Amino acid sequence: MKKASDNPTSSKKANVKRPIYANSVLFNFICSLYFNVFSTAGGNRDDDCQSLRRLTARLLYGTSTQGQRTISRRSNLFDLRKMMNAPSPHDDEEVHGGEEVFLDEGDIIQEYTVDEEDLPDADEEEGSDTEEVIDGEDDSTHTFTGHTGELYTVACSPTDATLVATGGGDDRGFLWKINQGDWAFELQGHQDSVSSLAFSTDGQLLASGGFDGLVKVWDISKGDIKCTLDGPSGGIEWVRWHPRGHLILAGSEDSTVWMWNADRSAYLNMFSGHGSTVTCGDFTPDGKVICTGSDDATMRIWNPKTGENIHVVRGHPYHNEGLTCLAISSDSALALTGSKDGSVHAVNISTGKVVSSLSAHSDSIECIGFAVSSPLAATGGMDKKLIIWDMQHSSPRCTCDHEDGVASLMWLPGSRHIATGCVDGKVRLWDSLSGECVKIFSGHSDAIQSVAVSANGDFLVSVSLDGTARAFEIAEFR
Numbered sequence: 001m002k003k004a005s006d007n008p009t010s011s012k013k014a015n016v017k018r019p020i021y022a023n024s025v026l027f028n029f030i031c032s033l034y035f036n037v038f039s040t041a042g043g044n045r046d047d048d049c050q051s052l053r054r055l056t057a058r059l060l061y062g063t064s065t066q067g068q069r070t071i072s073r074r075s076n077l078f079d080l081r082k083m084m085n086a087p088s089p090h091d092d093e094e095v096h097g098g099e100e101v102f103l104d105e106g107d108i109i110q111e112y113t114v115d116e117e118d119l120p121d122a123d124e125e126e127g128s129d130t131e132e133v134i135d136g137e138d139d140s141t142h143t144f145t146g147h148t149g150e151l152y153t154v155a156c157s158p159t160d161a162t163l164v165a166t167g168g169g170d171d172r173g174f175l176w177k178i179n180q181g182d183w184a185f186e187l188q189g190h191q192d193s194v195s196s197l198a199f200s201t202d203g204q205l206l207a208s209g210g211f212d213g214l215v216k217v218w219d220i221s222k223g224d225i226k227c228t229l230d231g232p233s234g235g236i237e238w239v240r241w242h243p244r245g246h247l248i249l250a251g252s253e254d255s256t257v258w259m260w261n262a263d264r265s266a267y268l269n270m271f272s273g274h275g276s277t278v279t280c281g282d283f284t285p286d287g288k289v290i291c292t293g294s295d296d297a298t299m300r301i302w303n304p305k306t307g308e309n310i311h312v313v314r315g316h317p318y319h320n321e322g323l324t325c326l327a328i329s330s331d332s333a334l335a336l337t338g339s340k341d342g343s344v345h346a347v348n349i350s351t352g353k354v355v356s357s358l359s360a361h362s363d364s365i366e367c368i369g370f371a372v373s374s375p376l377a378a379t380g381g382m383d384k385k386l387i388i389w390d391m392q393h394s395s396p397r398c399t400c401d402h403e404d405g406v407a408s409l410m411w412l413p414g415s416r417h418i419a420t421g422c423v424d425g426k427v428r429l430w431d432s433l434s435g436e437c438v439k440i441f442s443g444h445s446d447a448i449q450s451v452a453v454s455a456n457g458d459f460l461v462s463v464s465l466d467g468t469a470r471a472f473e474i475a476e477f478r
């Protein structure tokens, strides 16, 4: 669901890098102080810094604006340790008990100037960021503010209803929890934008793909990196897990697709044939076939085991320009692809033949998805439209108008509603049967890049170029 790169409003390759991030300046500052104070007592610097990073995260990242759930600091930290699986170098009481002030003035060795205006305000209350939110409204129940640049990608754990992963142009990824603003774990190590994130089906592992060409695998229960997978010579555009088991598939800017076994950190196969960036791809839900779409205007269908290219779908009546997005029907029979040229085509995966062409969009298609339990599909485009298609008749069923381009969409699991993330910064919920907009969530001040839904269906999380991730309550639309 990454955006056509020639579209300025949704370009994810932010070449603007802010020079110094207040978070890290402050963190390094605290860390160096802490090290100097405690190292004489025999502490290990890395452990201490780990522990401090956690505490600093609690001070800096995110605010739970409506406090729907009250969770004590103690349980947060307990949770965090459990997840990190790392013993604290401190006595519990030292961490929990006081006001988390481990230093006094006499301990200061060196002072750094930190521009207070750049510091995220840990005590920020709802509505206090009015300069960011144009209309002042914020319908979110939680805003995650740990990132210091544009956000591109979000994934919700399929097994933990509160756990969310986000990544973006600040080269950082985070794990954080909905409505637990003082909990965050940084996915460290990418050297360029974090473009894609995906949880394994069992929720045990998280894959992060970066423009640095690396895929990193994170062990959720250990709270630690499991392995770093390399191979592609260009940035990672997307990552997907096999529907069963721990196989990762990733598409690259260098025209190749790679598959690894995450449990063994082992390379399995490389799929080469595309002539340009592989912008989208996935396993079929039965896990037997791989479909990939490229900026070269073709879709390729592959055998995952042998690496064989079974079909190349191209030419009339297929797309004239690069593919931007791809969805596969739940019975693994059809692939639906969207293109920069505004066309949408359905392809029979077993024959590689175009079975229908859905034309109604007038600009680049940005997002696509099949309904799980009805013969409907949805497409969103820069023409500001969400179109809901009747796949049995290959005809548009409803057109849902937006104020700006539709950058991302998601069918709410087990529901007839579709969520869209729009370039105008709004999340909208649509009734796929009537085509009516049933809810508009405000809060973001810039284009939404991606949306995801929590495991229990209670929250939708959106990420935006405004540098924040926001959670909205959607339980009533299940």
Ligand SMILES: *[C@@H]1O[C@H](CO)[C@@H](O)[C@H](O)[C@H]1NC(C)=O
Residues within 6 Å of the ligand: 333, 334, 348, 349, 350, 351, 355
């Ligand atoms: C795909 O093609 C095969 C072989 O012609 C056919 O049996 C199958 O029904 C087709 N599936 C779809 C979804 O069109």
